[in-house]
Amino acid sequence: MAKNDTLKTASVLAFERKLDPSDALLYASSWEKREDEQQWQPVAVREKSVRGTISNRLKAKDQDPAKLDAAIENPNLQTVDVATLPHNADTLVARFSLRVLAGAGTPSACNNAEYQAKLEQAVAEYKQAQGFGELAHRYANNLANGRFLWRNRMGAEQVEVSIRQLAQGKAIKEWTFDALSLSLRAFEDTAELKELASVIAKALAGELHLLLEVVAYVRMGRGQEVFPSQELILDPEQKKKKGKTLYHVSDIAGIHSQKLGNAIRTIDTWYPNENDEDLGPIAVEPYGSVTTQGKAYRQPKQKADFYSLLDNWMIKDQVPSKEDQHFVMATLIRGGVFGEAG
Amino acid sequence: MDHYIDIRLRPDPDFPEPMLMGALYNKLHRALFDLEANGIGVSFPLCKHGVRARTLGVHLRLHSTQASLEQLMASNWLAGMRDHVSVSDVLVVPNHAKHINVARKQFNTGSLSRAKRYAKRHDISEEAARQIYAKVAEKRIELPFVQINSRSTHQRFALFIEHRKPQEEPVAGTFNHYGLSNNATVPCF
Numbered sequence: 001m002a003k004n005d006t007l008k009t010a011s012v013l014a015f016e017r018k019l020d021p022s023d024a025l026l027y028a029s030s031w032e033k034r035e036d037e038q039q040w041q042p043v044a045v046r047e048k049s050v051r052g053t054i055s056n057r058l059k060a061k062d063q064d065p066a067k068l069d070a071a072i073e074n075p076n077l078q079t080v081d082v083a084t085l086p087h088n089a090d091t092l093v094a095r096f097s098l099r100v101l102a103g104a105g106t107p108s109a110c111n112n113a114e115y116q117a118k119l120e121q122a123v124a125e126y127k128q129a130q131g132f133g134e135l136a137h138r139y140a141n142n143l144a145n146g147r148f149l150w151r152n153r154m155g156a157e158q159v160e161v162s163i164r165q166l167a168q169g170k171a172i173k174e175w176t177f178d179a180l181s182l183s184l185r186a187f188e189d190t191a192e193l194k195e196l197a198s199v200i201a202k203a204l205a206g207e208l209h210l211l212l213e214v215v216a217y218v219r220m221g222r223g224q225e226v227f228p229s230q231e232l233i234l235d236p237e238q239k240k241k242k243g244k245t246l247y248h249v250s251d252i253a254g255i256h257s258q259k260l261g262n263a264i265r266t267i268d269t270w271y272p273n274e275n276d277e278d279l280g281p282i283a284v285e286p287y288g289s290v291t292t293q294g295k296a297y298r299q300p301k302q303k304a305d306f307y308s309l310l311d312n313w314m315i316k317d318q319v320p321s322k323e324d325q326h327f328v329m330a331t332l333i334r335g336g337v338f339g340e341a342g
Numbered sequence: 343m344d345h346y347i348d349i350r351l352r353p354d355p356d357f358p359e360p361m362l363m364g365a366l367y368n369k370l371h372r373a374l375f376d377l378e379a380n381g382i383g384v385s386f387p388l389c390k391h392g393v394r395a396r397t398l399g400v401h402l403r404l405h406s407t408q409a410s411l412e413q414l415m416a417s418n419w420l421a422g423m424r425d426h427v428s429v430s431d432v433l434v435v436p437n438h439a440k441h442i443n444v445a446r447k448q449f450n451t452g453s454l455s456r457a458k459r460y461a462k463r464h465d466i467s468e469e470a471a472r473q474i475y476a477k478v479a480e481k482r483i484e485l486p487f488v489q490i491n492s493r494s495t496h497q498r499f500a501l502f503i504e505h506r507k508p509q510e511e512p513v514a515g516t517f518n519h520y521g522l523s524n525n526a527t528v529p530c531f
Contacts, residue, residue, distance in 0.1 A: 087496075150356070154365040156422045184425040221372075223496050266356075280425070282355050290355040 007315055009340040010112035017335030018104050018204060019139065019264055023247075024096035024148070024255040026228055028089035031158070034217045040093055041086065042252040043226060047242070049079045081246040083253045084225050092152060092218040092226050096260060097166075098143075102206030104132065104333050111339075118314050123332075126325055127205065135330055136201035137194075138267035138281075141187045144196065146179035146216050148263035150255070151227040156180065158219040165199060166211045173199075179216070185280040187267075204333065228253035265334055270323035271297040272304050284330040286338075306331045307338070343383065343512065343528055345408045347415070348430040351400040360488075362426050363398045367488045367501075367520075370402070373419030374519040375493040382406040382414060383528040384521030385444050389486045389505065396486040398503065404521070405528040408432055435529045440508035442530035446522045447504045449483055493519065 027040035085092060105123030110116045142148065146159045153159060159179035164171040175192050182188055203210035220226070229247040233239045247254050265284040273279065282290055286306035288298030298305040303312070309328050312318040320328065351362045374382060383406065388399030404411060411432045420427065450456065454472070461471035485502040492499070501520060508530045515526025 151361070151365070154357075154362075154422055154426070155368065159422070180421050180424070224491065225498065278352050279355055280352075292358060293355055 007114060007118060008112065009311060009315065010107075010110050010115045011339045012109050012111040013107055013115075013339040014109040014337045015106075015332050015335045016101070016108045017261065018101045018333040019261060020099040020101060021148075021257045021260040021264065022097045023249060023257045024094045024260055025249060026083070026226060026253040026255070027093040027095070028085045029091045029093050029217070030089050031091045031217070031219045034091050034093065034160075041089065043083050043085065043092070043228070044251055045081050045083045045228065045246045045248045045253050047079055048082055079242045080244040081242065082225060083228050083246055084223055085220065087223045090219055090222045090224075092216075092220055094149060094152070094216045094218065094255065096148075096214055096255075096257070098212045098214060098260075098264075100200055100203035100210040100212070102203060102209075104204045105329065115314065122313060123329070126329055130322065130325065132201040132204040132329075133197065134326055135267065135333065136204060137189070137197040138187050139200055139264055140193050140197040141182065142264045142266060143212075143214055144175075144177035144179065144193055145182035145184055146177075146218070147184055147266060148214075148255070148260045149179075149216055149218060150259065150263065152218050152220070153179070155220050155224065156218045157221065158217075160217045162215045162217070163196060164213045164215075166213055167209075171213070226253070229256040229259050261334075265330060267330060268327055270327050272302055273297070284327065284334050286331055286336070310338070343405050343407070344435050345406060345411055345432050346435055346529065347404045347411055347432055349402045349404070350428050352426055352428055354426060357426070359400055360397055363400070363402070364488050364490075366402060366423055366427065367398075368491060369419055369423055370404075371490060371520055372493055373414060373417055374521060377414065377417060379410065379414065379519070380516040381410050382521055383444065383517045383523060383526065385442065385505065385528050385530065386486070386503065387530075389503070391484050391486065396484060398486045398488055403528075405435075436531050439529035439531040440510060441512040441527035442508045443506040443513070443525065443527050444522055445504050445506065445524050446518075446520065447485055447502045449502065490520070 026043040028043050029036075029040050033039050105126070106120065107116060110119075143163060144161055146153050146161050149156075149159070161177045161179045163175045163177070165173040175196050177192065199208060199210055202208040231245040231247050233242075233245055247256060262283045266281050268284050268288065269281045271282060271288045282288060282297060286298075287296040287300070288305065289296040300308055303309070304324075306328060309320050309324050313320055313328065319325070349366065351359055351366070354362065370384070382404060385403045385405065386398045386401060387403055388401040390397050390399065404414070406414075415432070420429070457471040457475040458468060460475065461468045464471070483502060485504050487500045487502045490499060490501045491497075503522065509527065512529075513525055513527045515523050517523045517526060
């Protein structure tokens, strides 16, 4: 293929996210009556004050012995938020909706027509050769296996995920999954998953309008602690007042839509893994960053990050491997502002 | 105590090790409680002591007889954790093993309720009792711990775990629903 010397990356280049979850709201129910929505009670966030000794692991900079003594002399007085199931309910119900939008790979803003044409051609070729089947299959797995429940999944005895396809406010199709029987590390291929994946693939390709309602029933035991999203408090004064603030929407505990989105797009198994770490999939991020580990698995040095792959593809006509094409497309579906800084 | 099972946490980008170990240990407690097991012990071969780095590590070892371990594993207690751990078969303890006692250790952390009780018992003002207990609260604890929800009392508390010195001879005894014992030993190797 001829080398393209004139094409430049657009300075304005943005993509809307194509998987658009709402916040999840948390309710309590009993396992036997879980499907009776009338019986759900909202899970409330409440405050409690605790006085503990210093028990957290100290940061490296606090390890100076003099400072350590000072820290330990301050008894650890804390007010924190907690959320638990009430004592008459053993099941957590988490409900959210997910819109799947058409036009994956079409920028919402792009100031370079030539670049946009090139991009659309590449996306069309990807659609032709691969289709959205593989990505949809992985997204479907992450809905069915309840990964979006985060810590709530771990403590569970049973998890059932029910996914309804809505049209004009009515369910026209419903799938039910036993989430704990599905792996978080491998993507599985049951008949029901195939069906769900195929509607997601169709929606991404623009052949279908898709709105899903996802309801997860998590049996954890009466009175057990549940884990809504934690709010990031930046104001140091407020931070002093409370050690942990949990997210809630009009007095119902909730999980942030960002957190749901992150779990659903945890499909990247194509990142370079030199030490052969047994890590499983990571969330699709331009640099493959995993915040809990403070590590980026797709380093620009190795040319494995989104920007290197996209530029090579668009500007230098170096078509990435099939796996990296999946990753690039998944990043475009994730959305973001990818223009080159002036 | 002649058999064991090794459970190791697999690295996970989303969850730090202490949280995973906490979830695993809570599940174990729930299973031991439901089975009313009193013959299953635990040890944490990779746990770390010291104020600065105390953690139970990534390795939980279950000790018991072959039959009890098989009964425990048949109860599917790991549901929900399966993807986060790798589990060995039921294995035979090697001959050279020593024996170690793994116990819960409770600390007086100078809590308000303790101070209140002290005040009542010694007939002094609550304020005075609180001052006495303020010193106690400064104490630093070097043992690794895990946050546990008790199955029987529904209390949430920090369970501090002490691995005592290995000894030549085993001591028989019962284990509580946390797999801990004040006197009985588990093999150490």
